[in-house]
Amino acid sequence: MSTKARGRPRGFDRDRALETAMAMFWRHGYDGTSVADLTRAMGIAAPSLYAAFGSKQELYRESLQLYVRTLGRLGVANLGSAASARDGVHAVLRAAAEAFTRPGFPPGCMVGIGSLRCAEDNRVAEEATTELRSATHAMLLARLRQAQADGELPESADPTAMADLYAAVLEGMSVVATDGATRTRLLATADLAMAGWPSPGPAAR
Template identity: 40%
Template sequence: MPQPKRGRPRAFDRDQALLDAARLFWRRGYSGTSTRDLTARLGLSTSSLYGAFGSKAELFEEAVRTYAERYREIYEQAVSAPDFRTVVERVLIDSVHEFTRPDDEHPGCLLSSAAMADSTSTLDTSAYFAELQGHNERILRTRAERAIEEGELPPDTDASALTGLIQSIWHGLSARANLGADREDLLATARLGH
């Protein structure tokens, strides 16, 4: 009789495991996701889970960071657009497409959800969220300042206030996606936002 398999599967795909864990945390929250849920979803034994990720908290943090890189990339690509209107359009529309990916089981932004859920009292997710949002806001504000200097935006434009407005629209789109708004409705809103 064959021996049951032990340990981490040979075909362990860390990136896929992080995505699967992120989706599970997204659906159930940090506190609502047990180690048993994680091992079942990832196809790992408890010892392999801890061997690969350290702890549930470390897995959560790595899953959130890995997932959040999608949004960092959206912003970094958007600010290279030749005009500020296209920058805003790319940030909002590309984010809507990310919020409503058909291969994700949960709409919206995991990081926004995590920062507002029970995980913030358990983990330092809010610090990472602030770091990521700070990065995205800085590069967007810098791009707005450049648009002002180049005469693309009126000279009395407040780059910080404009960035805050764009970020508020972004968070609203994420929240609406979390509540089940469909892609076309969100895209229509995003188009009005730029």
């Protein structure tokens, strides 16, 4: 047994190449990024890309995973441990405002709008982001239901409608960011979105 890799060592940094791919897909979407674009940006030839990542689709999936693991982390997974659902959702929206306007990176969210509309043959790319958005929605919904069970939300509140709304605000902020909204403005959007949070009184709506 050996501690070193056997054959000729890879001549480029795989992690760095993956970051490059993430940025490309993030900015131009799945259909809008060609393998030639990727290899050019990575500074490698096509066979090296295929040896390291398998295919364009696998590279896309891995780029998505890198995104949600690093820059796209909005704290949705921590919603359960937030002091209140209100604080948790507010934190998620503010994290989104910052993530969608990070200097040196494309505006908006790679998951939200990276591959919303694709060619018929690339439907898998669409579904990859759809699943991630659904997961976010599910975590929002679960936290809101728990809040209602805890009495934080009044009985009259509709957790599904609230989850739909905050998911929509989240994805919408991504589009607004793409259109050039600044971080300051998006943070204000996040704050203002919380104004509709139902009050704990019995007449809340």
